[in-house]
Amino acid sequence: MSKSVAKFIKSLQLKKYRKQEQLFLVEGLKSTLEVINSHFNVRTVLCTEQFYEQFSQQLKGIETLLVTENQLTDVGTLRSNNAALAVVEIPVAKSKKLDTNKFYLALDDINDPGNLGTILRVADWYGIDTILASEQTAELYNPKVISASKGSFTRVEVIYGDLERLISESQLPVYGTLMEGDNIHKISFKKGCVIVFGNEANGISSKIKTLIDYKLTIPKIGGAESLNVAMAAAIVCDNAIRN
Amino acid sequence: MSKSVAKFIKSLQLKKYRKQEQLFLVEGLKSTLEVINSHFNVRTVLCTEQFYEQFSQQLKGIETLLVTENQLTDVGTLRSNNAALAVVEIPVAKSKKLDTNKFYLALDDINDPGNLGTILRVADWYGIDTILASEQTAELYNPKVISASKGSFTRVEVIYGDLERLISESQLPVYGTLMEGDNIHKISFKKGCVIVFGNEANGISSKIKTLIDYKLTIPKIGGAESLNVAMAAAIVCDNAIRN
Numbered sequence: 001m002s003k004s005v006a007k008f009i010k011s012l013q014l015k016k017y018r019k020q021e022q023l024f025l026v027e028g029l030k031s032t033l034e035v036i037n038s039h040f041n042v043r044t045v046l047c048t049e050q051f052y053e054q055f056s057q058q059l060k061g062i063e064t065l066l067v068t069e070n071q072l073t074d075v076g077t078l079r080s081n082n083a084a085l086a087v088v089e090i091p092v093a094k095s096k097k098l099d100t101n102k103f104y105l106a107l108d109d110i111n112d113p114g115n116l117g118t119i120l121r122v123a124d125w126y127g128i129d130t131i132l133a134s135e136q137t138a139e140l141y142n143p144k145v146i147s148a149s150k151g152s153f154t155r156v157e158v159i160y161g162d163l164e165r166l167i168s169e170s171q172l173p174v175y176g177t178l179m180e181g182d183n184i185h186k187i188s189f190k191k192g193c194v195i196v197f198g199n200e201a202n203g204i205s206s207k208i209k210t211l212i213d214y215k216l217t218i219p220k221i222g223g224a225e226s227l228n229v230a231m232a233a234a235i236v237c238d239n240a241i242r243n
Numbered sequence: 244m245s246k247s248v249a250k251f252i253k254s255l256q257l258k259k260y261r262k263q264e265q266l267f268l269v270e271g272l273k274s275t276l277e278v279i280n281s282h283f284n285v286r287t288v289l290c291t292e293q294f295y296e297q298f299s300q301q302l303k304g305i306e307t308l309l310v311t312e313n314q315l316t317d318v319g320t321l322r323s324n325n326a327a328l329a330v331v332e333i334p335v336a337k338s339k340k341l342d343t344n345k346f347y348l349a350l351d352d353i354n355d356p357g358n359l360g361t362i363l364r365v366a367d368w369y370g371i372d373t374i375l376a377s378e379q380t381a382e383l384y385n386p387k388v389i390s391a392s393k394g395s396f397t398r399v400e401v402i403y404g405d406l407e408r409l410i411s412e413s414q415l416p417v418y419g420t421l422m423e424g425d426n427i428h429k430i431s432f433k434k435g436c437v438i439v440f441g442n443e444a445n446g447i448s449s450k451i452k453t454l455i456d457y458k459l460t461i462p463k464i465g466g467a468e469s470l471n472v473a474m475a476a477a478i479v480c481d482n483a484i485r486n
Contacts, residue, residue, distance in 0.1 A: 030468075122474060127464030155466045185485045221370030221484060223398045225273075231365060231477040234470070238478045241464060242428045
């Protein structure tokens with residue numbers, strides 16, 4: 001691998017260059033396989049000989065560079081990676097009419113990339129294929145988001161925009177988790193709806209709060225002051241889906 | 244702060260020295276306040292002038308060293324800490340008879356400190372005050388566990404030992420999350436029970452599997468291969484508590 005190729009790939013660790021090049025990185029064995037087998041356009045795969053031998057069928061038609069483990073960790077963000085790294089095109093965002101029979105999540109400034117990635121994984125588990133997100137929410141193509149999502153970024157679409165507008169345009173009933181809501185165990189969710197989760201420190205913003213039709217609370221029995229937002233999302237999704 | 248004091252505190256970032264000194268670190272504003280107001284014996288608090296002025300009442304009777312933010316991040320593990328760090332005594336482990344009317348979690352080699360901390364927080368939210376853990380489970384006093392638990396380590400006790408023995412001695416019914424279990428939405432949990440969670444990569448070990456009376460599965464609708472173990476714990480606790 002030439003120095004300029006290494007430098008180019010490394011630059012995609014930064015949002016500025018991802019935006020400029022409209023490319024992002026996918027790292028590690030499982031995630032690379034998921035993205036190769038998804039609808040995403042994979043520009044290049046860097047991989048070890050071992051990975052190549054095992055998955056050469058799936059790499060057909062994709063530009064592939066054989067590299068060492070050290071080279072993978074040099075250009076990527078993972079501490080260890082003995083498999084592969086893919087350079088992938090960021091798909092063009094399309095506007096989308098929401099389905100009145102589906103569940104959607106809406107993220108009001110989720111800052112932490114790990115939380116966003118975990119929420120993608122939870123959404124994917126429960127078959128939620130679209131998430132609405134405020135502009136201030138962590139960027140989907142941040143390597144930490146991609147890594148935490150464990151491949152779920154290939155199945156869950158995140159639509160970024162003015163969250164107030166996105167939610168209003170959906171015309172769906174809106175649920176939100178707040179401190180003073182109704183016990184989530186006693187609520188039956190409408191089949192088509194948007195469920196809002198707020199910022200890690202500040203919760204749901206006042207602008208978005210006014211859109212909420214049904215306030216929810218996860219019952220607390222013990223002493224913890226709060227639940228992590230990804231935990232809350234998991235619990236709420238499980239409750240929404242069980243009806 | 245003298246160099247030797249700084250070196251001593253820094254050494255407690257490592258398990259070896261925590262074990263030798265029977266001390267551990269608690270960092271950041273909220274966690275420090277939680278531990279000061281808990282049953283733990285706090286040996287020393289290092290804090291900024293601002294923290295001291297705000298909380299001097301609560302610091303009464305505790306050896307307190309005024310330091311700068313830089314000194315806090317130098318000796319501690321957090322990237323930023325403008326408040327405090329406590330040096331706390333590891334309590335002596337006592338044997339304990341489990342209550343036949345309570346829920347307990349059992350952790351079969353949970354390796355990741357972040358996962359253990361998050362599970363403590365979830366347990367605390369749902370009023371679960373005791374967790375059984377295999378010897379190979381991450382160490383409770385690892386700074387990453389303490390930090391992720393957000394103070395819940397002061398309310399949730401972790402009993403380490405031979406997990407097979409700990410579970411058997413409890414004489415409680417045992418639930419475990421497995422791929423091929425019954426839908427968790429259709430199960431009613433017995434009031435006194437142990438719920439087992441397995442290792443991040445390998446799940447529940449075969450030795451522990453033989454102890455499981457009720458196999459559980461979180462229903463999966465979408466494409467994610469798995470849920471993170473802390474997510475699974477949150478969902479299972481919510482289901483157990485709702486009955």
